[in-house]
Amino acid sequence: MALKTKKEKDFSEWFTEIVSERGAKLADVRYGVQGFVVHRPWAVKIIRIFEKLIEDAVEKDGYEPILLPILVPKKNIEKEKEHVQFAPELFWVEKMGNSKLDEPLFMRPTGESQIYPMYGLWIRSYKDLPFKKYQSRISVYRAEHTTRPFLRGREFLFFETHAVFESHEGVLKRVEKDMKICNEVIRKQLGVPFLFFKRPEWDKFAGAVDTFAADALMPDGKVNQIASTHDLGQKFAKAYDIQFLDKKEKKQYGWQTTFGPGIWRIMAALIGIHGDNNGLVLPFDIAPVQIVIVPVFFDENKKLVDKKCKKLEKNLSEKFRVKYDNSENTAGWKYNEWEMLGAPMRIEVGPKEIKEKSLTLTRRDTKQKTKVPEKSLQKEIEKIAKDILKNITKKAESWQASNIREAKTYDELKKILSTYRGFARASFCSVEKDGLACADRVQAETEGGKVRGTLFDKAEKPFGKCIVCGKTAKYVVYVAKSY
């Protein structure tokens, strides 16, 4: 019951399969509308768990939840001249029942144009600042051409924080904290490594002063932007009239930032980076079922085994998310099923285990079995749980590290992007407007290799001239193909 496609052979097909009916049953593309998928129970459960981790993290930083309508009046998008570039991507609602609406409404592509008019009403004084709200458990809508579950949708799950500060300094500090949240949740709890970039001038979020983003490397060597945070300066505040009275009772425009961990994209990373040919491999903290109990019995001892399993389920449930699989399937079928779903640990219980008062724990990531005396079971589970996270993180980190290659010449750059993919690290003339010509040339001549930016948390010295134009290089950039 392993997957038909091998991950190392055809990652793209493997990804499609593991998401589907034949795999872990995460999303169903048979809904009948392109780019709109049905999330099935296992996906909803996983997503709820890590969404909650991010919610907790931003709430700890003082953000409060708000929930806005899905439809936005047409006039709102027209207020910020750069942001209006979302317009061609919008889904329009112009009819209610049989009557035409007075003003067309669009389905939100992101929250700025709906949230900031409210900020304009809510914020009055410096005492209201920093003003920090977030929206989660929502979807946004964009008319994308090619679509894929968890990677690109016309409807996809969204999470956004929006903060207003008294000064630009507040914004810059916030960007660092957003990166810290990515580190704490995505890297440390989900075991998904990434590089955090400052995006080049030409690849910023529409209307932003600066855009910073986390790129995770997928097993096919293409990068997956899993989070981004934007310094909006005062641009949106001016467009949407977000003003506050400062301490001297003078009106000032707020300084803004918005952070968006990509719920779908994080899910794609979890699936793609940790999964193997038998299915998902979930970190313990994220798994909807952390431990599955599988009974192994003959008819004559069924009752005994059943009783033992129930007791074990009850005891372990106090600390963990446990499932006693007492369905009518064979034990072998159950092993395969729960491996496909990525349950981190399995406990087999049969007459032998009952007699010996010791249990066999099988971990999902390495398939390794450990015999554990019943009385030290909880402790052992906690130990293995940590070790699973450590193991899959290490694997992912070392794979990422080995896929960052230094390109000293333009030919090397092209070779890296065509042969190995991953990141090519190169000296580059400029990440301001005047570097765009070089970036465009790279993209055209490498079948889509894009300059992802400069590392945010590490200043790097160029090790040569600009790899494209040969002029003085001021930056080290990372180039990669992307989703």
Add this chain to the structure above:
Amino acid sequence: MALKTKKEKDFSEWFTEIVSERGAKLADVRYGVQGFVVHRPWAVKIIRIFEKLIEDAVEKDGYEPILLPILVPKKNIEKEKEHVQFAPELFWVEKMGNSKLDEPLFMRPTGESQIYPMYGLWIRSYKDLPFKKYQSRISVYRAEHTTRPFLRGREFLFFETHAVFESHEGVLKRVEKDMKICNEVIRKQLGVPFLFFKRPEWDKFAGAVDTFAADALMPDGKVNQIASTHDLGQKFAKAYDIQFLDKKEKKQYGWQTTFGPGIWRIMAALIGIHGDNNGLVLPFDIAPVQIVIVPVFFDENKKLVDKKCKKLEKNLSEKFRVKYDNSENTAGWKYNEWEMLGAPMRIEVGPKEIKEKSLTLTRRDTKQKTKVPEKSLQKEIEKIAKDILKNITKKAESWQASNIREAKTYDELKKILSTYRGFARASFCSVEKDGLACADRVQAETEGGKVRGTLFDKAEKPFGKCIVCGKTAKYVVYVAKSY
């Protein structure tokens, strides 16, 4: 800082005020699109808490979460001939960017037409049954004419379970369990009483065989339908081709039921029934902040008090949701603010309390103060928490009981509905099709009094002839005006 409007004087205006900026800041109607409101943090937090209670309850009953797209292809609504009556209420999406869509899409008014085609794909055999999924944390869209936050919206929060059984018996048992969930969560945890009815033939959900619903009585004597559950028979299964192979390998249509606790309507009941002229009154289990700590100090002992409050917050946070309000507002201002928000308990901490090692607990519902030795604080909080729920439930229950009045004559019925409102209990000829004429007459002659149905959980004997037509009465019905 109490509310300007008195609840007992003008409930409708009081409700508008408590929801608004001047009250507990729950929803903002200034968004700019009729029937679409912004949920502010306090409302989102309350709703998340009780939504989770319902999620836990249905998951305990074996339901799993799914999440479907917000848009549905036009053809889907046309499959069930009665359900298609939703059509005039739909919001239509016909344009993506600048291009017209091949097939118009509508925003879901409820989930049947999008979920059941998937059920048709997912269900294969009797082994898949009962098949139980639910959708929560979503909104639905209906072109309503008059709209009000939490009572009637063009966009409103939704929760729906959808189960498929092998037989009609499964459906009937499920209806009883749905009522039990209403009892356990809405009545016992939220303290909101209701009557559970079987709706008359003419007031069923579009396409249902039978509809059952919970009506809560609001303080203005109008009823608020807070939940409903429907016996769908095999109607939708036939329309959407939901078939399973039975044990004899014969194809059968599934028997279905759907249950919908009204998230918005429950919120309206919580606000309206428990609230008073100083603001919300929240049951302890539902309150986002269960205990607020307010420091009372002079400049010379500020540090000491601050330290004590922090310690108290830390200790209590292990068990409860606690907020130490160390903002710069005065203590009096804080008292008012947290009363408006309905925080169930307040602890004041000043030098005196520190010295005496005893604290003053003020409960929100009765304003009663209790002096508590610090060491028995946790126990006392738990005791008072229970007592708050008991007290507000009792108040609500006795108010509901005193607003169910027996009508022996048609004049009495009219008088009850015009003078007292609440429920009028009356003998009635029929709740099948042939009773509609009498029901219509009641509605026309009582400014909207509607026959809500017969009690689901109690067979009642008529105590006279039909109150309208004078023919033999087969039922006791409850008549009320409604939202």
